[in-house]
Amino acid sequence: xxxxxxxxxxxxxxxxxxxxxxxxxxxxxxxxxxxxxxxxxxxxxxxxxxxxxxxxxxxxxxxxxxxxxxxxxxxxxxxxxxxxxxxxxxxxxxxxxxxxxxxxxxxxxxxxxxxxxxxxxxxxxxxxxxxxxxxxxxxxxxxxxxxxxxxxxxxxxxxxxxxxxxxxxxxxxxxxxxxxxxxxxxxxxxxxxxxxxxxxxxxxxxxxxxxxxxxxxxxxxxxxxxxxxxxxxxxxxxxxxxxxxxxxxxxxxxxxxxxxxxxxxxxxxxxxxxxxxxxxxxxxxxxxxxxxxxxxxxxxxxxxxxxxxxxxxxxxxxxxxxxxxxxxxxxxxxxxxxxxxxxxxxxxxxxxxxxxxxxxxxxxxxxxxxxxxxxxxxxxxxxxxxxxxxxxxxxxxxxxxxxxxxxxxxxxxxxxxxxxxxxxxxxxxxxxxxxxxxxxxxxxxxxxxxxxxxxxxxxxxxxxxxxxxxxxxxxxxxxxxxxxxxxxxxxxxxxxxxxxxxxxxxxxxxxxxxxxxxxxxxxxxxxxxxxxxxxxxxxxxxxxxx
Numbered sequence: 357x358x359x360x361x362x363x364x365x366x367x368x369x370x371x372x373x374x375x376x377x378x379x380x381x382x383x384x385x386x387x388x389x390x391x392x393x394x395x396x397x398x399x400x401x402x403x404x405x406x407x408x409x410x411x412x413x414x415x416x417x418x419x420x421x422x423x424x425x426x427x428x429x430x431x432x433x434x435x436x437x438x439x440x441x442x443x444x445x446x447x448x449x450x451x452x453x454x455x456x457x458x459x460x461x462x463x464x465x466x467x468x469x470x471x472x473x474x475x476x477x478x479x480x481x482x483x484x485x486x487x488x489x490x491x492x493x494x495x496x497x498x499x500x501x502x503x504x505x506x507x508x509x510x511x512x513x514x515x516x517x518x519x520x521x522x523x524x525x526x527x528x529x530x531x532x533x534x535x536x537x538x539x540x541x542x543x544x545x546x547x548x549x550x551x552x553x554x555x556x557x558x559x560x561x562x563x564x565x566x567x568x569x570x571x572x573x574x575x576x577x578x579x580x581x582x583x584x585x586x587x588x589x590x591x592x593x594x595x596x597x598x599x600x601x602x603x604x605x606x607x608x609x610x611x612x613x614x615x616x617x618x619x620x621x622x623x624x625x626x627x628x629x630x631x632x633x634x635x636x637x638x639x640x641x642x643x644x645x646x647x648x649x650x651x652x653x654x655x656x657x658x659x660x661x662x663x664x665x666x667x668x669x670x671x672x673x674x675x676x677x678x679x680x681x682x683x684x685x686x687x688x689x690x691x692x693x694x695x696x697x698x699x700x701x702x703x704x705x706x707x708x709x710x711x712x713x714x715x716x717x718x719x720x721x722x723x724x725x726x727x728x729x730x731x732x733x734x735x736x737x738x739x740x741x742x743x744x745x746x747x748x749x750x751x752x753x754x755x756x757x758x759x760x761x762x763x764x765x766x767x768x769x770x771x772x773x774x775x776x777x778x779x780x781x782x783x784x785x786x787x788x789x790x791x792x793x794x795x796x797x798x799x800x801x802x803x804x805x806x807x808x809x810x811x812x813x814x815x816x817x818x819x820x821x822x823x824x825x826x827x828x829x830x831x832x833x834x835x836x837x838x839x840x841x842x843x844x845x846x847x848x849x850x851x852x853x854x855x856x857x858x859x860x861x862x863x864x865x866x867x868x869x870x871x872x873x874x875x876x877x878x879x880x881x882x883x884x885x886x887x888x889x890x891x892x893x894x895x896x897x898x899x900x901x902x
Contacts, residue, residue, distance in 0.1 A: 397627040397662040399428040406645040426626035429555040449575035451541035456579030461592035469527040481844040486538025488840025491546040496674030502621030511607035514540030522596035554617035570743030577735030584729020627662040682834035696835040703839035704846040711850030734803035742810040764822035765884040771815040778808030779870035786863020
């Protein structure tokens with residue numbers, strides 16, 4: 357500020373005699389230490405920015421940092437939140453794309469490296485292992501350093517490993533690169549849920565979560581669709597070159613436009629920026645005037661610093677915690693256990709299609725690689741239809757059945773119907789894939805299966821978040837590990853299952869398992885409150901839904 361000789365020189369303020377003494381100062385916690393008043397940083401904290409110089413001094417005061425950069429993500433504009441949502445869903449889509457594109461150049465690569473079908477499909481298995489296990493290690497780093505650095509760095513690893521896959525001369529090199537690609541892409545799936553929760557309140561979160569699910573299933577279908585055409589017409593390396601271009605573009609946009617969304621990290625950055633400015637003022641002998649009434653209003657001039665007062669455990673302790681709690685919940689929580697089995701089987705069917713669709717359609721209809729790739733168009737279309745339906749579903753339920761939507765179980769009511777699409781589609785596919793029946797019928801069955809998987813995926817995320825509150829991440833981590841490991845294992849058994857049992861018997865067997873697992877949401881709608889009340893973790897949220 358300009359020099360104002362009417363302002364008296366600041367007095368020396370008498371401080372509490374005991375250092376680190378915590379006292380109340382309005383709605384903030386203040387800690388005095390070595391003549392400095394430490395205040396708790398919050399998004400609504402009052403930040404003194406009025407500077408006071410000694411009379412007669414002519415000091416060039418450094419400008420206050422731009423604090424608008426450190427706004428709560430909940431208070432961001434709708435445009436900014438939508439941009440962040442689209443970016444997060446886009447990177448999730450390219451990760452899903454990468455998981456399904458690997459199988460398309462199978463013939464070229466098996467001939468090049470002389471491996472069997474089962475051995476070649478290990479490329480999908482190792483990808484899902486990295487995809488499922490890595491978040492258990494990476495999640496603590498996002499807790500400490502924020503989401504953006506982990507998101508960007510793993511994105512760079514993801515793109516780099518795609519380039520390595522395109523250039524590797526050996527099958528073992530391909531497996532290593534696929535595993536590391538899964539590690540890099542894992543945050544694009546597991547961290548997106550947390551990013552959306554950082555920005556959108558629970559009442560606003562349905563549409564973003566639906567878009568996230570839609571991007572996952574659309575990308576999973578787009579991978580074999582596009583890669584089937586590429587592998588038919590070009591060399592196998594172009595399957596990965598196209599991924600490098602598309603993923604590199606999306607990751608570049610993330611690096612350029614993705615903002616930190618984790619609230620505690622933003623507050624730490626805000627406190628650091630303010631404290632650095634205050635340090636410069638102290639060095640120049642410039643004081644701050646707190647223009648808000650305080651508990652010590654007779655002495656408005658303070659040496660102030662801000663702290664988040666949020667000590668964090670070591671990385672190793674957080675990793676141990678991240679590994680232990682999900683596995684503990686998996687074996688002790690009936691809801692987590694049943695949901696993990698349900699979504700794992702659904703995910704296994706999704707990955708099974710990478711091998712079953714080409715096998716069924718090439719055998720029954722003599723489809724080429726490119727033509728079998730086109731079958732996955734039904735998966736992409738189904739993902740779009742499901743996205744539209746689920747966006748409209750919650751407003752419909754809130755309008756006509758508002759009382760049902762006040763509990764986690766009420767949200768499962770539509771799923772009890774739509775989840776039946778998965779067993780129906782499996783029987784449908786198996787008993788319509790005869791050469792005498794038009795290929796469009798089994799193709800539609802693939803789309804119907806996608807709609808069922810979509811409903812299951814979204815129901816697991818929403819119910820878990822409603823039932824477990826702050827323990828949601830651990831519960832979802834448990835189901836995430838299970839679904840990725842089982843999903844990666846199923847492509848290895850495609851040929852033995854379908855060739856030994858036959859298309860009809862194999863599909864019927866899978867359909868029967870799906871029928872049993874479809875009882876999971878029915879049981880939870882019926883007995884869910886009682887089951888949660890018996891849970892040591894979920895019971896504290898019973899009666900607090902809504």
